[in-house]
Every structure is written in C-alpha cells, then in structure tokens.
Amino acid sequence: MDDLIKLAPLDPPVLDVVRRRWSPRTFSDRPVSEDDLRACLSAAQWAASTYNEQEWRYVVARREDRKRFSKALACLVPKNQQWAKLAPVLMFSIGRPTFSRNGKPNPVWQHDVGLASGQLVLQATALGLYAHQMAGIEHELIRKTYKIPPEFEPVAGIAIGYIGRADDLPEDFRAAEVEPRTRRPLSETVFSDEWGHPGLIAEASGG
Numbered sequence: 001m002d003d004l005i006k007l008a009p010l011d012p013p014v015l016d017v018v019r020r021r022w023s024p025r026t027f028s029d030r031p032v033s034e035d036d037l038r039a040c041l042s043a044a045q046w047a048a049s050t051y052n053e054q055e056w057r058y059v060v061a062r063r064e065d066r067k068r069f070s071k072a073l074a075c076l077v078p079k080n081q082q083w084a085k086l087a088p089v090l091m092f093s094i095g096r097p098t099f100s101r102n103g104k105p106n107p108v109w110q111h112d113v114g115l116a117s118g119q120l121v122l123q124a125t126a127l128g129l130y131a132h133q134m135a136g137i138e139h140e141l142i143r144k145t146y147k148i149p150p151e152f153e154p155v156a157g158i159a160i161g162y163i164g165r166a167d168d169l170p171e172d173f174r175a176a177e178v179e180p181r182t183r184r185p186l187s188e189t190v191f192s193d194e195w196g197h198p199g200l201i202a203e204a205s206g207g
C-alpha cells in the first residue's frame with residue numbers, strides 16, 4: 001500500500017527547487033564535488049522516457065581538468081564562451097533520434113532528453129548549485145571532438161556551478177544578470193476546450 005501514496009505538492013504551490021532555479025551566467029570558483037555531479041547525472045538517469053528508451057547521453061568536463069575543459073568550452077558559440085568559461089562544469093546533452101530497438105524515428109526524443117536535463121538541473125538546484133542550459137553550441141565540432149556516433153545528435157550545453165557575482169561578468173552580461181525573471185501568465189499557455197480559451201485553470205488561479 002505504501003508505494004501507492006503519491007503526494008502532490010499543495011503548499012507551497014510549486015516545489016522549492018522550481019522556485020529557486022534560474023539560469024545565471026556568473027559562477028564562483030568553488031568546484032563542484034564528484035558526488036554532487038554524480039547525483040545530478042543520476043537524477044537525469046532516472047527520468048521517464050518513451051518505452052524507457054533513455055535517449056540521453058552526457059559528455060562532462062570539469063574546470064580542474066584544464067585540457068578537457070578547454071575542449072568543451074571551444075564547443076560553445078563565442079557569445080556563450082564569454083561567460084561559460086567561469087563555470088566549474090560544462091556538459092553537453094546528446095540524444096538519439098531513432099529507437100535503439102528498430103531504428104524507427106522517435107518523435108519525442110528531444111522531449112525525453114530535455115526531461116532528463118530538467119531533472120538534472122533541479123537536482124543541481126537542490127544541492128545549492130545553479131545550471132545554465134545553452135542552445136548555442138557548435139554541433140559539428142561536438143560531433144568531431146567527442147567522436148559521436150552518427151545515430152546520436154548533440155542537443156544542448158549545460159554550465160553548472162555555485163553562483164558568482166554579477167560584477168565578475170563581462171560588461172555586456174551584467175544588467176541581464178540582475179533583471180527580474182518574467183513569465184507568460186497561465187492564461188496564455190494553458191487552454192481548455194479550444195486553443196486560446198483559458199477556461200478552468202485561469203479562472204481558478206486568476207492567472
């Protein structure tokens with residue numbers, strides 16, 4: 001019976017890690033322990049996926065390992081390199097667009113990779129870390145650098161570490177770092193009955 005108790009959060013309305021997570025560009029020098037890094041990757045490992053396909057793979061580089069870290073940094077677009085060079089950990093998510101058992105296209109492969117990375121990021125938050133995901137990566141260079149097999153594709157970069165100070169960032173990034181975070185109201189993103197009709201959720205939340 002006990003394993004049928006599945007409590008949903010009621011109060012506060014969102015999990016503390018959801019509330020606390022955001023994507024900084026400044027990171028402190030404090031290294032991330034191997035145990036914490038492993039916990040983040042295990043959180044990804046235990047994500048749900050279609051047919052338990054587990055389409056995700058991760059390539060990880062820690063800043064202490066200078067050679068590996070420079071290799072990873074070079075795989076980001078120049079704009080991301082400018083701030084991500086401060087991060088203690090860089091990683092890339094890689095995914096498989098086809099099912100491993102029959103080679104047919106998997107329509108939700110990026111969804112599953114993103115879900116795994118979402119869990120990784122929330123685990124990082126629970127450990128007092130911050131993560132910044134990046135679409136700005138050099139896909140072909142990643143493929144070459146890490147000898148990624150043709151059936152896999154790079155998806156995103158993720159910088160992880162403890163928060164730093166906005167003043168340590170290059171000038172261009174400082175203002176954005178202290179800006180308040182904003183979101184669309186639920187009435188714009190959650191519908192009932194028909195597209196564009198917020199219905200129940202918005203009525204209940206006033207959002």
Ligand SMILES: Cc1cc2nc3c(=O)[nH]c(=O)nc-3n(C[C@H](O)[C@H](O)[C@H](O)COP(=O)(O)O)c2cc1C
Nearest residue numbers: 021022023024025080132133134135136137156181
């Ligand atoms: C898949 C993905 C790709 C992103 N790509 C970049 C990127 O290349 N460079 C960057 O500075 N931020 C990037 N971001 C960060 C977003 O801009 C950020 O998540 C968004 O503005 C919301 O802010 P928050 O994460 O602090 O709530 C990316 C985020 C995600 C989830």
